[in-house]
Amino acid sequence: MPTKQLNGSAIILKALHDQDVEVVFGYPGGAVLPIYDEIFKQNKLRHVLVRQEGGALHAAEGYARSTGKVGCALVTSGPGATNAVTGLLDAMLDSIPLVCLCGQVPTHLIGNDAFQEADTTGITRPCTKHNYLVKDIKDLPRIMHEAFYVAQAGRPGPVVIDLPKDILMEMGDYAPPTKVAHKSYNPQVKGDTAAIAEAVKLLANAKKPIIYAGGGVINSGPAACKLLTQFTQMTGFPITLTLMGLGAYPGSDDQFLGMLGMHGTYEANLAMHDCDVMLCVGARFDDRITGRLDAFSPNSKKIHIDIDLSSINKSVMVDLPIIGDVGHVMEDMLKIWKASQAKVDEKGLAKWWKQIATWRAKDCLAYKPDSKIIKPQLAVQRLQALTQERKDVYITTEVGQHQMWAAQHMKFESPNHWMTSGGLGTMGYGLPAALGAQVAHPDALVIDIAGEASILMNIQELGTIAQYGLPVKVFILNNQYMGMVRQWQELLHGKRYSESYMDGMPDFIKLAESFGLHGMRVTDPADLDAAIIEMIETDNSVILDVAVTPEENCYPMIPSGAAHNEMIFGTDVKTEGAIAEDGMVLV
Amino acid sequence: MKDLSDGVYAQNPYTEEDKKHTISVLVDNEPGALARVVGLFTGRGYNIESLTVAETRHRQGLSRITIVTSGTGMIIEQIKAQLNRLVPIHSVSDLTMEGPSVERELAMVKVVATGEKRVESLRIADNFRARAVDSTLESFVFEIVGNSCKLDAFIELMKPLGLVDLCRTGVVAIARGPKGLDE
Numbered sequence: 001m002p003t004k005q006l007n008g009s010a011i012i013l014k015a016l017h018d019q020d021v022e023v024v025f026g027y028p029g030g031a032v033l034p035i036y037d038e039i040f041k042q043n044k045l046r047h048v049l050v051r052q053e054g055g056a057l058h059a060a061e062g063y064a065r066s067t068g069k070v071g072c073a074l075v076t077s078g079p080g081a082t083n084a085v086t087g088l089l090d091a092m093l094d095s096i097p098l099v100c101l102c103g104q105v106p107t108h109l110i111g112n113d114a115f116q117e118a119d120t121t122g123i124t125r126p127c128t129k130h131n132y133l134v135k136d137i138k139d140l141p142r143i144m145h146e147a148f149y150v151a152q153a154g155r156p157g158p159v160v161i162d163l164p165k166d167i168l169m170e171m172g173d174y175a176p177p178t179k180v181a182h183k184s185y186n187p188q189v190k191g192d193t194a195a196i197a198e199a200v201k202l203l204a205n206a207k208k209p210i211i212y213a214g215g216g217v218i219n220s221g222p223a224a225c226k227l228l229t230q231f232t233q234m235t236g237f238p239i240t241l242t243l244m245g246l247g248a249y250p251g252s253d254d255q256f257l258g259m260l261g262m263h264g265t266y267e268a269n270l271a272m273h274d275c276d277v278m279l280c281v282g283a284r285f286d287d288r289i290t291g292r293l294d295a296f297s298p299n300s301k302k303i304h305i306d307i308d309l310s311s312i313n314k315s316v317m318v319d320l321p322i323i324g325d326v327g328h329v330m331e332d333m334l335k336i337w338k339a340s341q342a343k344v345d346e347k348g349l350a351k352w353w354k355q356i357a358t359w360r361a362k363d364c365l366a367y368k369p370d371s372k373i374i375k376p377q378l379a380v381q382r383l384q385a386l387t388q389e390r391k392d393v394y395i396t397t398e399v400g401q402h403q404m405w406a407a408q409h410m411k412f413e414s415p416n417h418w419m420t421s422g423g424l425g426t427m428g429y430g431l432p433a434a435l436g437a438q439v440a441h442p443d444a445l446v447i448d449i450a451g452e453a454s455i456l457m458n459i460q461e462l463g464t465i466a467q468y469g470l471p472v473k474v475f476i477l478n479n480q481y482m483g484m485v486r487q488w489q490e491l492l493h494g495k496r497y498s499e500s501y502m503d504g505m506p507d508f509i510k511l512a513e514s515f516g517l518h519g520m521r522v523t524d525p526a527d528l529d530a531a532i533i534e535m536i537e538t539d540n541s542v543i544l545d546v547a548v549t550p551e552e553n554c555y556p557m558i559p560s561g562a563a564h565n566e567m568i569f570g571t572d573v574k575t576e577g578a579i580a581e582d583g584m585v586l587v
Numbered sequence: 588m589k590d591l592s593d594g595v596y597a598q599n600p601y602t603e604e605d606k607k608h609t610i611s612v613l614v615d616n617e618p619g620a621l622a623r624v625v626g627l628f629t630g631r632g633y634n635i636e637s638l639t640v641a642e643t644r645h646r647q648g649l650s651r652i653t654i655v656t657s658g659t660g661m662i663i664e665q666i667k668a669q670l671n672r673l674v675p676i677h678s679v680s681d682l683t684m685e686g687p688s689v690e691r692e693l694a695m696v697k698v699v700a701t702g703e704k705r706v707e708s709l710r711i712a713d714n715f716r717a718r719a720v721d722s723t724l725e726s727f728v729f730e731i732v733g734n735s736c737k738l739d740a741f742i743e744l745m746k747p748l749g750l751v752d753l754c755r756t757g758v759v760a761i762a763r764g765p766k767g768l769d770e
Contacts, residue, residue, distance in 0.1 A: 121619055122622070125619065125622060125623060125626055126626055126630050129674070130673075130674040131619075133618065133619075150674055154672070155672075183615075183677070184615065184674065184675060184676060184677045185674045187672075198596075308668075308672060309668040309671060309672070310665060310668035310669045310671075310672055312664075312668070313661055313664055313665070314665060317661075319596055320596055
């Protein structure tokens with residue numbers, strides 16, 4: 001029986017519904033008006049109106065990362081699409097599943113330099129996992145469903161669908177999603193059992209093992225995180241997590257050595273450097289993790305579990321690659337471990353933990369306390385202490401020193417509660433990501449830990465927060481500098497603080513109030529706890545502007561071009577010349 | 588413990604020297620597919636020495652791209668892995684690694700010459716089994732097919748004899764033996 005034909009926009013809404021999309025973050029414009037007309041006529045799909053398309057993409061990322069679902073954004077052609085680009089690349093580098101619907105000029109005008117025309121598929125090709133330009137209404141339902149499949153399958157990522165306006169208005173047939181396998185894109189999810197069995201042997205014989213896990217575990221899902229936790233606790237191995245992986249293993253557990261990498265803990269980095277068997281789970285040996293490549297963990301056998309073949313041997317040669325989904329592979333690894341009655345080397349492991357304890361004793365995150373001015377580390381520690389009783393806390397960050405302090409001092413007990421721009425390092429990520437997370441979890445405590453420079457990059461999203469009454473908390477560590485830039489200038493460029501100081505900062509209290517939100521400022525360490533408590537207990541959205549030590553540096557730090565065992569610390573750092581000449585060219 | 592040559596272990600693809608590889612890619616014949624492949628190479632800083640593309644399986648709508656590239660073993664492995672994760676790509680084969688293959692390229696070479704040089708060009712063309720596909724009283728267009736080295740040699744010889752123009756198709760390649768590309 002032939003079904004009633006629908007216009008392209010109605011087909012899109014039906015497809016979104018069939019893909020369980022509840023919320024779309026967007027901004028209207030000429031080319032997408034037909035979709036907005038359909039949105040107006042229905043109540044199933046919720047549209048959240050952002051203030052700039054960049055905000056829509058980060059909000060969709062925050063939504064996706066806090067729920068594990070695909071985030072969805074809707075933007076218009078031309079500037080709408082180009083504003084979305086940063087968010088798309090951010091999602092690409094952090095492997096976040098997104099579907100971004102972009103308006104486009106009508107098909108007969110494509111290539112004409114029409115008003116608000118951009119070559120969206122051309123511009124977004126290198127910053128999406130895949131993109132589509134719909135030129136025929138017959139392809140629309142298939143492309144809609146395929147986009148959601150591609151966004152989630154294998155290593156997740158952003159997908160763009162470019163939608164010419166005439167397609168949005170043309171009549172066509174809808175088709176629901178099918179179970180038919182994709183004709184070319186079918187990533188391997190089951191790991192090779194022989195390789196997993198070999199990994200079990202390597203790990204059982206290890207004297208100085210380490211588990212190094214990343215965002216791939218979180219992308220694989222809460223079940224994968226549970227399996228990883230179970231494996232770690234069964235073996236008693238030390239574990240470290242990347243910036244993207246925080247929450248994949250309980251942050252307060254004793255086996256957790258903290259985050260690793262450039263601003264990771266001493267014990268995590270030294271354990272990575274000195275280990276004899278490394279189990280890398282869903283992480284990608286990023287340059288922020290490895291430091292100097294030729295000195296990276298020189299004496300270890302490396303096992304690498306990853307769903308993406310291109311992550312294998314990209315920068316670090318591994319001995320035993322296992323291609324597959326972390327969840328599947330960890331499940332098989334646990335099974336094989338138990339079936340083969342593998343036993344860890346208890347003696348070796350005890351010695352290894354003793355060694356780790358000596359590194360831990362260095363207390364690398366320590367800082368000089370101050371009774372007059374709030375230390376940024378203290379601010380984050382108090383925020384952690386005053387929120388740790390709650391299970392429904394979601395933390396986002398902007399990019400810079402505050403981000404690293406948040407990663408160092410906040411403790412994440414479960415996945416999907418920590419959202420930060422890791423790969424792309426996008427200042428301005430945190431506020432829209434927080435509003436996206438808050439939309440997904442209306443009653444939760446969502447806090448954007450921000451810097452005063454980053455927050456201004458997407459400050460317009462306070463309007464969105466106000467419009468929807470989202471109780472997002474903005475916790476600004478205000479040091480009056482672009483802190484990380486200033487830190488690098490101090491360490492690398494002879495304290496020539498070129499353009500890293502911002503004059504003309506807004507009064508954040510008045511700024512909050514101008515949007516109808518609550519603004520607060522705290523300058524005295526003695527008032528810090530009360531201010532944080534007031535922030536948490538206020539029903540409305542709050543900006544808490546915390547005045548912190550302007551010159552505080554973020555330590556420990558592996559300087560650019562240095563190895564894991566060449567960290568510098570807050571207490572004994574020689575600032576001038578701390579970074580070698582050849583490290584200066586690195587970012 | 589098993590020895591490192593066991594199948595589950597990664598073959599160490601790390602070789603310092605750049606080596607030339609011919610890679611065959613089956614891809615959906617759709618707009619943007621070629622741009623994805625080319626963009627991948629430029630975006631990640633890989634070399635393209637030659638690239639040819641044409642639809643080869645009309646019914647399935649598939650095109651075959653033959654890319655000649657060069658890099659260390661690690662880079663070549665990366666190129667193949669990166670190609671493989673592009674959504675419209677069906678298969679990636681490294682013809683250089685996967686046994687013997689036949690490579691061919693076609694060139695057309697225009698030579699303007701009279702007298703002794705004209706005769707010499709014709710004689711060399713004959714030696715190389717090149718055909719004259721166009722001739723005037725003062726020029727020839729030779730068509731030559733072979734591997735790239737043969738074409739290079741022919742072109743070098745034609746230069747002093749009056750070569751004024753040339754074009755090359757880039758390499759196409761196919762594995763020897765009965766096996767098809769995606770079997």
